[in-house]
Amino acid sequence: MLHVLLIAIDRYIAIMFPLRYISIITPNTITTLTISTWALALFCGLLPTFGWRKPAEDLEYCNADQVVPFSYYAFFFLVSFLIPLGMTLGFYWKIIVIARSQVRRIGEMRIFVTRRRVIRDGDDTPVGDSPRNLELDINPEMNSSDNRNSSVAIVKAVKTAAIVSGVFVICWLPSFAFRFVMEYLNYNSDETIRAPLFEAFTNFLAFANSAANPIVYSFRYRDFRGILKKIFK
Template identity: 30%
Template sequence: MAAELIIAFLSTIGNLLVCAAVGLNRKLRTVTNYFLVSLAVADICVGTIAIPCAILTDVGLPRHNLYLCLLMLSVLIMFTQSSIFSLLAVAVERYVAIFMPFRYHALMRPRNALFLILTTWLLAFLIGLVPLMGWHKTPPDSGYCFFVLVVDMTYMVYFNFFACVLTPLVIMFLIYAQIFVTVKRQMRRIAAEQGGRGEGQVRAAASTRREMKTATSLFLVLFLFTVCWMPLHVINCFLLLCPRCPVPLELLLTAIILSHANSAVNPFLYAYTMRAFRDTFKAIFLCCRMVGDREASNVTNGDGREGAADQNTHQT
């Protein structure tokens, strides 16, 4: 429980910082970062809503209320699905930027990005609410709200994992593979033409390097998401396909904590790999520190003035 609370705190604070950075720095207000803000909002919801719900259901609460139990168990599925769709939107946006550069500004307008974000959240909520619509197990006589006793594993494996998680992940990995192959080919071509290098070629080389760096940073976000979530989905497959295979409780809890931890790592990854985010984070911390120092100075000066006034009154 302590690990879950720490993850919830880091996830909430870190992703609020991501949203603040995009809101404060105009250079960060790009379509790519709008999708990353959508991902950050999903991670904030994991920290503030999903993890508290998971902690309650770990002890079997609420009891004898099937629909409230299913709603609490569906919350994490909703936000996970929203994260996947946000990552898919980022991959598609990068694909359009590299393979359809002349149509990029027409297709990836901020208004279109907002519409796409709203659509992904709506789809995520509909997918997460499927257990509430009837695809769930018969509740146990004890009335305890445990995930494996209430949520149907056929839903979690065949519908949620294979259709709604694994398929988008495969599509995203294929997109990034094509992006890396294409960008590397462009870099080799530019290097081969280096002898007659003009201003246009210099700009093309710089633009290609930026695209490669951005794609690498975003791929790391996707890779960490896959690493954090795949163990839990594999365990769900074992629970369904091999009911008699023992799954140690410690292994299951570790996989759950690892999946939740993914919501806390992205802000650190942005700070490490993206200079614009790193500089904005530093500016926010410095601003907060300056405000804190100014308030402390005002308090000290106020105490000094009050002390002097009291002394003058006493002397009078």
């Protein structure tokens, strides 16, 4: 979940600060964020080992909820899933707002430039009917096709990152929610409640996420499909 959050932050910086992106997202920055992410995950996962647990003796079998209190599960669910998920959704919402604003500004700029060209050339043809309104002549070396292709590439990258994040949430949310609900029920029950088949299904769905990303990228990018074909060959 923290990795998905970092992807959202990366896309946000790329959209919000495109000219400064290379100077912000450096190899050192990536290394620092990756190490910090794994350190935080490791710290949260080892808290029961450090003492946040309940005593248990004469265990017939080893299960986490026999030694881990519900308060830890609540903390873990909040820190490792809900907060990062909320931040991820917030970043993508901001990206959508910014992208829509940029598309609208580009459209207004194209209309403005077209009108200037019509006036400059002395063309009396209405702007809406002029073939020049299909061109973006702000930079002589960059035509409307270049701008359109660039915009499409950016939007496609953002959509792909959003799809990857969405698939991750779909795959992992049932597992997190199931564990949280089961721990809550067992915390308030004298008997241990089990649902092994549903637990196995949620675990399978969560781990299947590891195979989902290559599929997503294959559908979204032709180059990635070519690379996968070479690998399988």
